Amino acid sequence: MAAESGAIMHMADVGQALEWQAGHADKNGAPCTGRLIRGFVPLLESGTRVGERMQNWPGLSLEDAMPLRLAGGFHHLHLTGTDDRLGPIYAGAITDQAAIDAIVLAVARDHDSRLVGWFDGPPQTNEAGRSAGIMAGLLWLAERLGPRFELSEIGSSAGINTMMERYAFDLGGVKVGPADSPMQITPDWRGPPPPAGSVEITAIQGCDVAPIDLSDPAAALRIKSYVWPDTPVRLQRIDAAIAFADQKPPHLAKADAADWVEMRLAAPQESGVTRVLFHSVVWQYLPPEGRARIEAAMAAAGRRATAERPLAWVQVETNRQTFRHEIRVRSWPGPAEWQLLGEAHAHGAWVEWYGISPDTP
Numbered sequence: 347m348a349a350e351s352g353a354i355m356h357m358a359d360v361g362q363a364l365e366w367q368a369g370h371a372d373k374n375g376a377p378c379t380g381r382l383i384r385g386f387v388p389l390l391e392s393g394t395r396v397g398e399r400m401q402n403w404p405g406l407s408l409e410d411a412m413p414l415r416l417a418g419g420f421h422h423l424h425l426t427g428t429d430d431r432l433g434p435i436y437a438g439a440i441t442d443q444a445a446i447d448a449i450v451l452a453v454a455r456d457h458d459s460r461l462v463g464w465f466d467g468p469p470q471t472n473e474a475g476r477s478a479g480i481m482a483g484l485l486w487l488a489e490r491l492g493p494r495f496e497l498s499e500i501g502s503s504a505g506i507n508t509m510m511e512r513y514a515f516d517l518g519g520v521k522v523g524p525a526d527s528p529m530q531i532t533p534d535w536r537g538p539p540p541p542a543g544s545v546e547i548t549a550i551q552g553c554d555v556a557p558i559d560l561s562d563p564a565a566a567l568r569i570k571s572y573v574w575p576d577t578p579v580r581l582q583r584i585d586a587a588i589a590f591a592d593q594k595p596p597h598l599a600k601a602d603a604a605d606w607v608e609m610r611l612a613a614p615q616e617s618g619v620t621r622v623l624f625h626s627v628v629w630q631y632l633p634p635e636g637r638a639r640i641e642a643a644m645a646a647a648g649r650r651a652t653a654e655r656p657l658a659w660v661q662v663e664t665n666r667q668t669f670r671h672e673i674r675v676r677s678w679p680g681p682a683e684w685q686l687l688g689e690a691h692a693h694g695a696w697v698e699w700y701g702i703s704p705d706t707p
Contacts, residue, residue: 367413378576385450395462419464422571436575469572472503475694476626477510479673482540483660489541500603501628502552505596511547529586534696551597553606560591604639611647626662648678
């Protein structure tokens, strides 16, 4: 989702919010998207409904991702062939900001009523690249608990990472998954490799309060619209995920995360299989009471865990002090302390692997 890094979580004004989001795109390898978002500034005084919505946006929290909502709408115009004026911006053929501003303004005026609707819901950047950190965590657990896992994901969105048993991973030279998979997850690996070994996913499913059906062409195109158009690797991954969902849809439930976790933890568990809760860039979006319920449910289930039926928690989430995405793991039975295994790029471009917590003697 939107506020994936950055030291400021609330903006003083709309212009600051637009510049922060544009800079964030620049720093994450999407300068064309950054220039497009800067082109939204003239819309504020354009008299359009789009400009009015931006001017009157309440709160300006980065977690609302207001600029990325509108950016998704513009990309959707391009993907549907509705407006071909955006192609040169996305291709980097036009880089002069004044020229981009003029194009963005003209497009916004011509498609005002269509674009304004994109403000009504948050962007869904369900990113397959984040599964690299999850799989690395599973390899670390496999060395300690065995290779068989039953996985449950919260905040699954379209369920892209609940299809990770079909993906091929190359994590610092350690390869996992079907080698011929159309989904190749190969982040730039920094640090030592994760433990080499096998990972057998016996079952995997997820939940979301508003799951997206990738087998629905309109829904699939909408989620693709939120992928930055100047990041071709991410576009290839979303296309591969859509193809996988057409072949066999991910197992998704429409449910509140806390309700669903409590239900999953109460279900029978196969002997010799580690039960794992996992998630990526979703924890910050859950209400505090929901987070507390999940933590309590995991602690209670951890007290019941045995060597034959272990429990683990794997996450790739934002550290709210450093605003870096950390790969953390904890498991039961045992002291169940969080282990910081590494850090990862917001969209999976790189992983910096520690292997064990730097605080561990």
